[in-house]
Amino acid sequence: MNSKKRVLIVEDDPDIADLIKLQLMDLDCDVDISHDGLEGFDLFKTQQFALVILDIMLPGMDGLDICKAIRATQSSVPILMLTAKSTELDRVLGLELGADDYLTKPFSVLELVARVKALFRRTEFLRIEIDRADAVQSNADSQMSAGDIEINLRARTVDVRGELISLTAKEFDLLTFFVQHPGQVFTRTQLLDKVWGYGHDGYEHTVNSHINRLRAKVESNPAKPDYILTAWGVGYKFVEDL
Numbered sequence: 001m002n003s004k005k006r007v008l009i010v011e012d013d014p015d016i017a018d019l020i021k022l023q024l025m026d027l028d029c030d031v032d033i034s035h036d037g038l039e040g041f042d043l044f045k046t047q048q049f050a051l052v053i054l055d056i057m058l059p060g061m062d063g064l065d066i067c068k069a070i071r072a073t074q075s076s077v078p079i080l081m082l083t084a085k086s087t088e089l090d091r092v093l094g095l096e097l098g099a100d101d102y103l104t105k106p107f108s109v110l111e112l113v114a115r116v117k118a119l120f121r122r123t124e125f126l127r128i129e130i131d132r133a134d135a136v137q138s139n140a141d142s143q144m145s146a147g148d149i150e151i152n153l154r155a156r157t158v159d160v161r162g163e164l165i166s167l168t169a170k171e172f173d174l175l176t177f178f179v180q181h182p183g184q185v186f187t188r189t190q191l192l193d194k195v196w197g198y199g200h201d202g203y204e205h206t207v208n209s210h211i212n213r214l215r216a217k218v219e220s221n222p223a224k225p226d227y228i229l230t231a232w233g234v235g236y237k238f239v240e241d242l
Contacts, residue, residue, distance in 0.1 A: 004030045006049050050078070074156070081101070082105060100197060227239050
């Protein structure tokens with residue numbers, strides 16, 4: 001059985017795509033390349049990938065739309081965005097739509113490899129956490145609960161007050177992290193580190209927007225939340241006593 005990680009690169013510059021491929025092959029990865037956005041998304045749907053690397057500016061379908069479409073399939077595959085633009089908006093938009101990390105061109109090979117390794121480590125950590133949850137849960141579905149919230153770790157589904165709700169991959173990770181640490185206050189920087197992972201310093205407002213969207217989905221009254229509470233002047237915490 002082939003144990004190599006398969007990576008999809010969607011990048012319209014052949015030189016950059018080939019450079020990335022060489023680095024990934026050194027990490028013992030199998031690599032597929034597409035130079036067109038629509039073709040790249042079609043390729044994504046035909047394979048199981050351990051990582052997707054997306055350029056933002058692409059013919060056919062841009063990287064932000066591909067990222068959004070991948071997350072709409074409920075896939076939690078790690079996504080690394082590449083952008084040649086210097087504006088913060090593109091990077092933040094990528095994170096908002098469900099990307100796990102980004103690199104601004106031109107980037108160094110060492111930084112690319114570090115980001116890829118960090119995403120692989122985070123994926124492996126999440127897999128171990130799910131396996132551990134499976135081992136200690138008598139329920140094979142690995143259920144977690146908090147008040148009216150029921151979380152299925154294996155299926156990555158969330159039920160609130162008897163209704164199945166749709167969460168993005170990052171919203172799911174954020175909610176699960178909160179439920180696992182009731183009563184503990186986290187700064188926005190800490191949440192970026194724990195949930196988003198390596199490389200997001202300076203994007204604390206991304207946390208705010210995810211918190212607001214998560215509250216809108218799980219709270220009876222998002223303006224007066226029962227679960228995800230604000231620790232004024234510090235950050236956020238999940239309610240301890242339910």
